[in-house]
Amino acid sequence: MLAAEHGALKGAKVGGMADVIAGIVPALGAEGIKVSVVMPGYGFLTQSLGLGERCRFAVPFRHGMEEIALYQHLDADTGETVYLLEHPLWRSSPGRLYVTSADGRPFADDADRFALFGVAVAEALTLGLIPLPRRLHLHDWHQGFFALLRALDSKYQSLKAIPVVLSIHNLSLQGTRPLEQESSSLAAWYPWLGLGQHSAPAWVRDPRFGHCVNPLRAAINSADMLHLVSPHYCSEVLKPSDPATGFVGGEGLEGDLQRLNDEARLVGILNGCEYPEQPAAGRTEPDAVVAAVLGALGRAQGSSQGCAGPVMAVDFLAGIRLQEMQLAWLSNRRSDKLADNHINKHTDELADKSQQPFLLTSVGRLTEQKVGLLRMQIQGKSVLESLLETLRDFDDKARFILLGSGDVTIAREFQAISARYSNFLFINHFDLELSDTLYRAGTLFLMPSSFEPCGISQMLAMREGQPCLVSSVGGLVDTVNDGENGWRFDGENKTELALNLLKKFKTLLEHYGDSDWLRVSACAKSSRFGWESAARAYRERLYL
Numbered sequence: 001m002l003a004a005e006h007g008a009l010k011g012a013k014v015g016g017m018a019d020v021i022a023g024i025v026p027a028l029g030a031e032g033i034k035v036s037v038v039m040p041g042y043g044f045l046t047q048s049l050g051l052g053e054r055c056r057f058a059v060p061f062r063h064g065m066e067e068i069a070l071y072q073h074l075d076a077d078t079g080e081t082v083y084l085l086e087h088p089l090w091r092s093s094p095g096r097l098y099v100t101s102a103d104g105r106p107f108a109d110d111a112d113r114f115a116l117f118g119v120a121v122a123e124a125l126t127l128g129l130i131p132l133p134r135r136l137h138l139h140d141w142h143q144g145f146f147a148l149l150r151a152l153d154s155k156y157q158s159l160k161a162i163p164v165v166l167s168i169h170n171l172s173l174q175g176t177r178p179l180e181q182e183s184s185s186l187a188a189w190y191p192w193l194g195l196g197q198h199s200a201p202a203w204v205r206d207p208r209f210g211h212c213v214n215p216l217r218a219a220i221n222s223a224d225m226l227h228l229v230s231p232h233y234c235s236e237v238l239k240p241s242d243p244a245t246g247f248v249g250g251e252g253l254e255g256d257l258q259r260l261n262d263e264a265r266l267v268g269i270l271n272g273c274e275y276p277e278q279p280a281a282g283r284t285e286p287d288a289v290v291a292a293v294l295g296a297l298g299r300a301q302g303s304s305q306g307c308a309g310p311v312m313a314v315d316f317l318a319g320i321r322l323q324e325m326q327l328a329w330l331s332n333r334r335s336d337k338l339a340d341n342h343i344n345k346h347t348d349e350l351a352d353k354s355q356q357p358f359l360l361t362s363v364g365r366l367t368e369q370k371v372g373l374l375r376m377q378i379q380g381k382s383v384l385e386s387l388l389e390t391l392r393d394f395d396d397k398a399r400f401i402l403l404g405s406g407d408v409t410i411a412r413e414f415q416a417i418s419a420r421y422s423n424f425l426f427i428n429h430f431d432l433e434l435s436d437t438l439y440r441a442g443t444l445f446l447m448p449s450s451f452e453p454c455g456i457s458q459m460l461a462m463r464e465g466q467p468c469l470v471s472s473v474g475g476l477v478d479t480v481n482d483g484e485n486g487w488r489f490d491g492e493n494k495t496e497l498a499l500n501l502l503k504k505f506k507t508l509l510e511h512y513g514d515s516d517w518l519r520v521s522a523c524a525k526s527s528r529f530g531w532e533s534a535a536r537a538y539r540e541r542l543y544l
Contacts, residue, residue: 011094118145144215230475234268272531361442366406
């Protein structure tokens with residue numbers, strides 16, 4: 001497998017791809033399939049694992065040669081081998097594997113990095129530095145450069161004898177860059193191929209921007225089998241996207257996907273989730289949520305990434321908000337009596353086990369995909385504000401805790417709403433400890449994605465017995481059955497989606513705690529989406 005992330009390695013996780021690699025590799029091992037993973041070392045993985053360099057080799061890139069260091073890590077528990085490649089261009093920090101180009105050039109820096117990675121892997125396999133496998137399994141657009149070289153560079157033609165499987169975890173990310181006349185372009189990376197606007201084959205070009213190379217499309221068109229990470233998402237991508245209604249489908253690549261589907265080379269297999277053999281000791285009590293929140297805010301405040309900056313910008317005396325009070329307390333500003341009073345008030349309310357206030361939770365990246373629906377304006381206010389008012393009318397002790405990081409503009413919007421609504425706690429931070437606590441402690445998990453290839457958060461919440469309210473898209477349809485183990489909402493357009501979300505939420509509050517709610521919660525906890533079944537499907541449907 002060639003991948004950019006791996007959840008089994010500390011710091012090598014950004015999104016769902018990392019969870020998939022970490023879960024599917026040992027599950028495939030149980031099916032008798034030995035998997036090795038090749039990925040960048042990002043400068044910190046080889047150090048944290050204490051690995052010694054195996055060798056160095058040179059690869060052609062741009063108009064020169066680049067030196068690559070190869071490392072090998074063997075997991076004693078699973079028997080998995082991970083090959084890590086190191087080069088200064090790939091250096092990152094834990095949890096921040098990708099680079100956002102600051103000059104408005106989408107994917108430019110990351111495309112440079114993975115264009116080099118593609119030729120490095122092709123060279124390492126051809127030289128025998130990494131043993132040739134029986135299958136090559138590529139993940140997402142990052143590996144499209146390897147697929148392109150395998151198909152077009154005569155130096156690597158021996159790799160064409162190895163069947164290729166491609167897994168797409170998010171079709172909306174395609175890595176599109178110019179074919180030429182740019183430092184981050186196909187002609188600049190691989191000048192020896194002589195490919196430009198007049199010579200690049202149609203199957204590597206972006207269907208919407210003919211002067212650009214689309215590495216995801218190149219991988220799709222050169223793969224023997226194509227895998228989408230849930231059956232429903234697999235059907236959605238066969239249709240064109242429709243921004244007017246909010247439907248996200250093939251994102252310009254539906255023609256290629258339809259062809260592969262007609263050729264029986266397109267497969268939808270649902271991702272899995274880990275289910276520990278020892279069940280949790282019980283639901284997390286509300287006072288533990290407070291402790292976890294305090295810890296997360298402390299970690300955010302001390303983070304070199306500056307995640308807590310927007311939080312500190314909100315005047316805690318003016319907003320009278322829980323998160324500002326907690327940050328003030330953590331900053332040794334306990335002398336402010338008003339802040340103390342509010343910390344104690346909110347902490348006492350959550351710690352009062354006899355009250356058990358309703359806790360709405362959400363964990364995820366701050367992107368338009370994940371939370372765009374909450375930002376929509378309906379009758380002069382955002383969907384999030386309307387939702388918070390409904391929650392307040394239901395119970396003034398109920399609250400919504402949203403944990404996430406990503407888009408700075410979205411973070412600022414949520415911070416402003418958090419300052420105005422006392423029942424909304426927004427934590428602009430990525431924090432595994434707190435996310436685990438929220439999965440265990442929440443009353444209802446909200447996941448209003450505009451599209452969702454598979455989704456893992458809903459599985460993690462359900463595993464802990466927290467039912468979910470989700471949009472009827474992608475893998476959420478395959479995991480959450482409305483009225484059985486959770487609830488879904490849908491709509492023909494964005495406005496209808498927003499109104500149906502608010503309507504469904506209000507109805508659920510009216511039935512909170514009744515026999516139907518308890519039945520759905522129990523069913524959520526007993527639902528299982530194991531990696532074992534996914535691994536069997538890989539073996540039977542992908543590795544034919």
